Amino acid sequence: MPEFEWQFTLVLLTNGVMIGLMYALIALGFVLIYKATDAINFAQGEFVMFAGFIAAGAADLAGAPFWLSALLSISGMVLLGFGLERVVLRPLIGRPVIAVVMATIGLAAVLRGSATLAFGGGTRAIVMPVGDEPIALGAVMLPPVQLVGAAVSIAFLAAFSWFFLKSRIGIAMRAVADSQQVAMAMGIDVRRYFALAWAMAGVVSALGGVVWGAMLGVDNQLALVGLKVFPVVILGGLDSIIGAVVGGLIVGIVENLAAGYLDPYVGGGTKDFAPYILMIAALMVRPEGIFGRRRIERV
Amino acid sequence: MLALNNIEVVYDGVILVLKGVSLVAEEGRITTLLGANGAGKTTTLKAISGLLHSERGQVTKGIVELDGERLDRLPAPDVVRHGVTQVFEGRRVFENLTVEENLVAGAHTRSDFASVRDGIERVYDAFPVLRERRHNQSGYLSGGEQQMLVIGRALMSDPKVILLDEPSLGLAPLLVEEIFGIIRRLRDERNLTVLLVEQNAALALDIADHGYVMENGRIVLEGPAETLRQNSDIKEFYLGLNEVGTRKSYRDVKHYKRRKRWLS
Ligand SMILES: Nc1ncnc2c1ncn2[C@@H]1O[C@H](COP(=O)(O)OP(=O)(O)OP(=O)(O)O)[C@@H](O)[C@H]1O
Numbered sequence: 100m101p102e103f104e105w106q107f108t109l110v111l112l113t114n115g116v117m118i119g120l121m122y123a124l125i126a127l128g129f130v131l132i133y134k135a136t137d138a139i140n141f142a143q144g145e146f147v148m149f150a151g152f153i154a155a156g157a158a159d160l161a162g163a164p165f166w167l168s169a170l171l172s173i174s175g176m177v178l179l180g181f182g183l184e185r186v187v188l189r190p191l192i193g194r195p196v197i198a199v200v201m202a203t204i205g206l207a208a209v210l211r212g213s214a215t216l217a218f219g220g221g222t223r224a225i226v227m228p229v230g231d232e233p234i235a236l237g238a239v240m241l242p243p244v245q246l247v248g249a250a251v252s253i254a255f256l257a258a259f260s261w262f263f264l265k266s267r268i269g270i271a272m273r274a275v276a277d278s279q280q281v282a283m284a285m286g287i288d289v290r291r292y293f294a295l296a297w298a299m300a301g302v303v304s305a306l307g308g309v310v311w312g313a314m315l316g317v318d319n320q321l322a323l324v325g326l327k328v329f330p331v332v333i334l335g336g337l338d339s340i341i342g343a344v345v346g347g348l349i350v351g352i353v354e355n356l357a358a359g360y361l362d363p364y365v366g367g368g369t370k371d372f373a374p375y376i377l378m379i380a381a382l383m384v385r386p387e388g389i390f391g392r393r394r395i396e397r398v
Numbered sequence: 399m400l401a402l403n404n405i406e407v408v409y410d411g412v413i414l415v416l417k418g419v420s421l422v423a424e425e426g427r428i429t430t431l432l433g434a435n436g437a438g439k440t441t442t443l444k445a446i447s448g449l450l451h452s453e454r455g456q457v458t459k460g461i462v463e464l465d466g467e468r469l470d471r472l473p474a475p476d477v478v479r480h481g482v483t484q485v486f487e488g489r490r491v492f493e494n495l496t497v498e499e500n501l502v503a504g505a506h507t508r509s510d511f512a513s514v515r516d517g518i519e520r521v522y523d524a525f526p527v528l529r530e531r532r533h534n535q536s537g538y539l540s541g542g543e544q545q546m547l548v549i550g551r552a553l554m555s556d557p558k559v560i561l562l563d564e565p566s567l568g569l570a571p572l573l574v575e576e577i578f579g580i581i582r583r584l585r586d587e588r589n590l591t592v593l594l595v596e597q598n599a600a601l602a603l604d605i606a607d608h609g610y611v612m613e614n615g616r617i618v619l620e621g622p623a624e625t626l627r628q629n630s631d632i633k634e635f636y637l638g639l640n641e642v643g644t645r646k647s648y649r650d651v652k653h654y655k656r657r658k659r660w661l662s
């Protein structure tokens with residue numbers, strides 16, 4: 100049995116924070132779409148996987164340097180976002196929520212299949228030009244890939260928060276999320292903002308695909324990180340960027356603590372379901388999440 | 399001048415709701431459109447502002463013109479750019495946005511940031527209480543403040559014409575008076591053209607220059623506000639007074655108002 104020991108706990112916590120920030124990044128893609136269009140994107144994990152494939156493919160097949168393959172992945176995902184909104188999601192505007200949900204589930208399968216078709220079934224690598232030598236963060240040694248991932252996450256989470264809170268386009272997007280009909284009456288072209296939301300989710304997914312792909316390698320399994328999006332957004336709130344950060348941190352920390360302290364008793368695997376137990380508990384106590392907005396009820 | 403000529407509107411491809419509506423809102427005047435619930439007043443406003451599409455409604459006949467330019471068949475954002483903005487009934491603020499963010503959203507069709515700043519200040523001058531509440535989440539404002547906000551937000555697009563749908567609904571008499579006073583000032587000081595839909599005919603005819611009465615998708619009566627005030631049919635059915643000046647359908651009126659409040 101592992102004794103409680105500060106050094107060990109500190110390692111678990113630091114790891115949890117780093118991983119949690121990276122979860123927050125991909126959860127942000129989900130939140131952007133939910134916030135702007137009310138659609139629940141069950142293909143977020145597949146977006147991340149597909150973006151990883153583009154980056155790894157560009158490097159492996161065409162010998163592109165890291166920064167170029169990352170850029171290609173971002174542009175590819177922006178195009179994919181725009182395209183999907185136009186071809187799949189737009190015709191479903193005004194249909195029942197379940198129609199959109201089913202469409203994104205179908206989309207997930209299509210993305211998984213077509214990635215395998217295009218890039219083959221093997222695992223590809225994304226090599227960040229940062230080396231393998233662990234870097235000391237205080238008393239904890241961390242792989243550089245993880246540090247880069249966390250830094251990218253922080254930068255983009257901050258940028259998107261600013262964008263939503265302060266920019267005129269961000270305010271218009273929130274207005275659309277609040278009421279499409281009233282937004283239209285203000286001269287806001289609602290469909291353009293839907294397309295923008297999907298494109299922005301594409302950017303975030305590309306970043307997620309590159310940093311997660313660099314850490315785990317790129318194959319179909321990469322889509323599984325998308326499953327963690329659900330506990331993250333249920334805990335934090337479906338429509339809150341801050342919520343994505345806090346939810347991400349909670350999930351990252353909980354799964355690391357579970358792996359460190361519970362796995363030795365049960366022989367492993369708690370990491371994979373501990374966040375979901377927390378999610379189910381959260382649904383019972385506070386279904387709108389920590390930062391999710393409640394409907395304003397007035398009499 | 400805003401003019402509707404023989405407008406027909408159909409919902410869901412089959413339900414004929416407006417059966418040839420013609421009306422004129424003169425520049426710098428308040429024109430009121432009266433009628434019982436279901437008469438088609440809101441539909442008329444949406445036919446002007448291009449907002450029928452999202453409700454599977456369609457203008458199937460007729461012309462909407464602003465100073466000689468066709469507005470019918472334009473998508474809603476273009477109608478706003480042409481200078482016509484609708485204020486929905488029921489004080490539809492963007493609940494999760496602050497007062498000031500609501501105003502910024504209202505200025506979406508204006509690109510020049512300095513003029514947006516300027517517009518915000520002008521709205522605050524017209525509605526000082528909004529300045530005090532500028533950073534409050536608008537979903538938690540009082541009903542009167544929300545009504546002021548939606549009018550102020552519509553002004554942010556710098557419209558020539560504003561379409562107001564039942565601004566008095568569910569507000570205390572004193573507040574209604576204040577808001578109607580502001581509408582009058584907007585007409586006098588900014589030469590704003592107002593098309594005012596109202597259930598409260600007495601109030602509306604009091605500030606309006608001209609009036610129309612709608613029934614069942616048709617205009618059934620028209621005239622200067624002064625004339626309509628004297629009209630005995632109007633007195634009886636819309637002002638709720640009979641010949642001797644007592645309330646006739648007071649109960650109906652009250653019942654109706656209560657229903658509306660539940661809905662809003
Ligand atoms: N989206 C819609 N689809 C089908 N019918 C509709 C739709 N909107 C309104 N109608 C119908 O059109 C008619 C006119 O409605 P409208 O809302 O224009 O009336 P109104 O005069 O504004 O009434 P109120 O005073 O109650 O607001 C009503 O019979 C209504 O049921």
Ligand SMILES: [Mg+2]
Nearest residue numbers: 439440441487
């Ligand atoms: Mg109405």
